[in-house]
Amino acid sequence: MKVLLTGATGLLGVHLAGELVQQGYEVKALYRSLPERIHTLPWFGEVEWVKVAITSPVDIEKAVRGCQAVIHAAARTDPYPTPLAAYYDANVASTEHILAAVKKGSGARLVLVSTASVFRPGSLENPATEESPYAFHQMASGYIASKYEAQQRVLMAVQQGVDAVIVNPTFMLGPYDxxxxxxxxxxxxxxxxxVFYPKEGGKSFVDVRDAARATVNALRWGTTGESYLLANENLPYEQFFPLVAQLSGRKKKLLPIPVSLIRAAGRLGAVGERLVRNGLPINRINAQLITQPNYYSGAKARWVLNLPQTPVRQSIEDAIRWFETGE
Known part of the structure; x- marks a missing residue:
């Protein structure tokens, strides 16, 4: 089976390419530009690399031809600017182009890589699941809003007969970033x-290699129209940042920042965005997102997609090794 992969140079994308090769698929990988060191990937030469603009419906239609499946992982993921318009072409329109090509062609199976953030996060005691409500209170985030819109486009297409599955990764860590x-x-x-970090809040982490395996497994095992959260360990920042500091092997001064200070900076950033008419690294919605609990359960993906459970400690160690040695 030949699989079209978009977003093949991103953190998840490069691992998806490797996992597809390992599982015996032919891979046509789309890219806008190739990172300098991507040629060092052990599977680089086994992938057909095609330079394409994912915002071009003509290019996408040509790319889909001859492929029996599509994994759409391309996306703009910056946490700023705030407006949906900044993300629309890369995240929503590209999904519409993929869907149009699939409908027009041979009916290839589609796996959309969305994000866990479209679901309202839970607590450590009760992490969110695929049955949790959508995070409409966070839709002021252009990124989250765009991923929600793309996910809804796919779910609507399923009602029209498209064979599609959705995966929703949490915060991915690992090498080749x-x-x-x-x-x-x-x-x-x-x-x-x-090292400054939020005094409160936390994230759900998953090893990027585990997320890649579950995503590729979704080609065979995912149920049409279903979503699967790719999540592993839920860690408060007060545990995560000391762990990274410890694994770095260097002495660090850890400085937790009060939530009130971060959110005040976010309000100022929101005003600044309006004044300069451009995105800023800190704004109201980003300040809210980084200071709240963002916890999810990967139980469904573990059961259906055989999502592995690599300890987050190992993911951090491997990421550090890659950043420092390139291995």
Missing amino acids: FKPSSGAVIRYVLQNRA
């Missing part, structure tokens, strides 16, 4: 002696 994306938080700890 070329940009870097989520690995930026680890590099931040590595590069700074003083």
